[in-house]
Amino acid sequence: VNNRLRVLRAEHDWSQADLAGRAGVSRQTINAIETGKYDPSLPLAFKIARIFGQPIERIFAPDGEAPGQAPGEPAPIARPA
Amino acid sequence: MRATTTRESFCGDLTANDQRNMARYNGWLVAWMALWVGARFLVEARGEQLAGPLGWGVVALTLVPGALAVGTYVRFLREADELLRKIQLEALALAFGVGVLFMTSWRLVEKVGGPQLDVNDPVLVMYVVWVTAQWLGARRYR
Numbered sequence: 001v002n003n004r005l006r007v008l009r010a011e012h013d014w015s016q017a018d019l020a021g022r023a024g025v026s027r028q029t030i031n032a033i034e035t036g037k038y039d040p041s042l043p044l045a046f047k048i049a050r051i052f053g054q055p056i057e058r059i060f061a062p063d064g065e066a067p068g069q070a071p072g073e074p075a076p077i078a079r080p081a
Numbered sequence: 082m083r084a085t086t087t088r089e090s091f092c093g094d095l096t097a098n099d100q101r102n103m104a105r106y107n108g109w110l111v112a113w114m115a116l117w118v119g120a121r122f123l124v125e126a127r128g129e130q131l132a133g134p135l136g137w138g139v140v141a142l143t144l145v146p147g148a149l150a151v152g153t154y155v156r157f158l159r160e161a162d163e164l165l166r167k168i169q170l171e172a173l174a175l176a177f178g179v180g181v182l183f184m185t186s187w188r189l190v191e192k193v194g195g196p197q198l199d200v201n202d203p204v205l206v207m208y209v210v211w212v213t214a215q216w217l218g219a220r221r222y223r
Contacts, residue, residue, distance in 0.1 A: 017087060026087045026094035029164040032222040041163050 001039045003060045004067045005030070008052050022051050092172075092215035093165045093222070102157035109150035116143045164222060172214035180207035 032038035086097035
């Protein structure tokens with residue numbers, strides 16, 4: 001599962017520990033999700049989505065899809081800054 | 082900003098709730114071990130006097146903190162941080178599997194002239210594998 005946790009955390013200026021405290025999990029769990037070593041349970045994914053105030057599909061997406069992308073839609077091309 | 086109470090441990094990071102549940106489990110585990118050692122000394126010193134219902138009572142007494150340790154571990158596992166629970170379950174599965182393989186294989190070793198297996202040996206093997214697998218599991222997700 002791909003996710004935008006690291007980006008969203010940076011936007012909120014939160015550390016992994018801050019997000020872990022809000023989600024009621026350990027910092028290790030947040031780190032493992034961000035690095036793709038662990039896929040969160042559905043309740044935890046919904047909780048994280050609620051914390052960031054975004055729909056779950058804007059944060060998490062199946063492998064091969066970017067979060068926020070509609071199913072079957074090609075991944076958006078990154079524009080140069 | 083909300084303060085975090087996560088604490089690192091050899092078996093993975095523990096939330097505040099995990100720390101409380103782990104402390105309860107460790108407390109009952111230590112109580113069980115202390116009572117078991119005490120009961121063993123008592124049985125060895127006064128085995129003849131403790132024959133019959135009194136002796137069974139002493140043995141049954143040691144089961145009380147032991148059963149509470151098991152119960153608190155199950156509670157710890159149910160309420161654990163989900164990554165910690167995954168690490169624990171994988172470690173338990175590995176320890177159980179290795180323990181069963183060790184026991185069944187050693188019975189064959191005995192048949193071909195190996196030393197007799199003591200009842201404590203598989204327990205020790207399972208415990209060592211369980212602890213090692215927790216440590217390795219925690220390292221994998223760091």
